[in-house]
Amino acid sequence: MSQAAPYAALSPDVVLGAVDAAGTWSDGRLLTLNSYENRVFQVGLENGDFVVAKFYRPGRWNDAAIGEEHAFALELAAAEIPVVAPLVFHGRTLLRHEGFRYALYPRRGGRAPSLESADQLEWLGRLLARLHGVGTREPFHHRGTINRATLIDGPARAALGSDLLPPHLFDAYRDAVMRVDDAVANRFEAVGPVQRVRLHGDCHPGNVLWTDNGPHFVDLDDARMGPAVQDLWMLAADETLFDALLEGYGQFRDFDPTELALVPALRAMRQVHYAGWIADRWHDPAFPAAFPFAAEARWWEQHITDLHEAAEAL
Template identity: 40%
Template sequence: MNLIVRPLTPSAFHRLTPDLVLGLVEKVLDIRCTNLCRPLASYINRVYELEGENGEGLVVKFYRPGRWSRAALEDEHEFLLELASREIPVVAPLVLQGNGSLGEHEGMYFTVFPKCGGRSLDEYNEEQWLEIGRLLGRTHAVGAGRIPEGRITMTPDKSTRQQADYLLAGKFLPADLARQFAELTKTLIAEISPLFASTEMIRIHGDCHFSNLIYRPGESFYLIDFDDMALGPPVQDFWMLLPGYREDTFAEIDLFLEGYETFRDFDRRSLRLIEPLRAMRFIHYMAWCAYQVAEEGLSRVAPDFGTREYWQLELRDLAEQLERIKAAIEPQGNGL
């Protein structure tokens, strides 16, 4: 029962062709490209690998219309360019003709990046945990410098509430399970919102898992894909890298924080947000799948999205996570 909550409106985004892609990039960079136009995997945007006549590898990203405002995209680019100017290893967008980094064609925004190869690691050794800590400490030192104007605030009463409301308004759930979902998310938000009350909120990557952290041997780790950049708690940018629950990963947390605090203090009290953030991630993922269904008619990452079995499993997992949060023992003082 995948439901379309609004009709698809054909746009330039849905009519991209190699000729159009190459023509736009050649125009905004004032270069000539070879005929290479290779689609790359992306669940939301349209991304292509190109090549300049000089052999330079390029990646062009066309942002899905309606997902981000221009201000939100400019927030992302400003953050990336600021990080790159501090020699922090990120892949920043190229400056286009006209001195901006954001192109536009028939209401569709796009940007061009230099190609940056690397590979993701699904586990890290001790030195790599220290290195990742240093990388994110430097990133957050820059992130704390200003407040983004167009980005979501990652708190239960804002981002999670919006995502839950989207799922309910779109009627993605069967009616009886929708009532259960509404009650469960209401309870969750009320339970965890006070934990965020005094938490520092800065510009963060927002989606820092192992696939968005690429390793380049002989260089360093690079942070990539800032699509979900947000104003949020610093702890959001490392809990998804941990190989297990907090109580099972004290060694990794210690190493990470040792590297992180080389460049920036970390409030250890915010470690109590890890399990609430995990619950928020559950809802974020449901809304992400729902957005794909609303736009494309299906979710490529969750083919069974919308079935009764799908929602029963998601609701069970969310209820179990809520119980885990309620049962959690509060950390003492400023320790782990």
């Protein structure tokens, strides 16, 4: 599989053939869904239903790590937590076709949550508490932990080694990242040990779909071990809304308030990771089309300023 174009061979015929190979016969209807890390498609079936086919990026996760993602999703679904879990075919969820690894999911619609609604935030808080309750049963062994190595060191190396970063900004970017890394390390040391649980990992509003019956979570592709607050901070824009989220959370699980001090550190780590992720994936033709701003020096200048502000806040 070419690293320069990892999905070049993923034609519509290959996608439909993968669905057919699982025994869920397609009718030719195919819609590309919004996804950059992986490739995701809605596929119509002969019986009138739809499935969502997710093709995993080559080289990102090994089979054991994907297996843990699927097992966690199925465990959550068995606990009646509304998570879209992969379909099982002859005891397997991770399938292969034409050199690609993929999984099929039931289609579940929904709209964006209203994150200004205290009622909706309390509802999400209750569900996340239950999700984390399941997450405490056992650890991940293959998916890693949310830490500086994963979200700062690796992404920073990708950015520093990329042609995207303008040469005249190399030293300024490196210095900004080092300052953030030191500040994050100091914050984690000051907070001290906190419980690590299996997390959704990327619980931003785009991974929550709301229906008339309430919300459900999608896309556990970034599931890792980490502090519970990682699944909370992206859903609440200010302290009042965070209080509503924690009000619901506390109805099902105790929340360690010392974790709140980790939010600025987690936010700064995500900023570093975002730029490094784009740089690391720039060889994928989808990325220059989706993130053209990353090829402009002014964007990196602003990113460096943002990193200094994050370090100052910490």
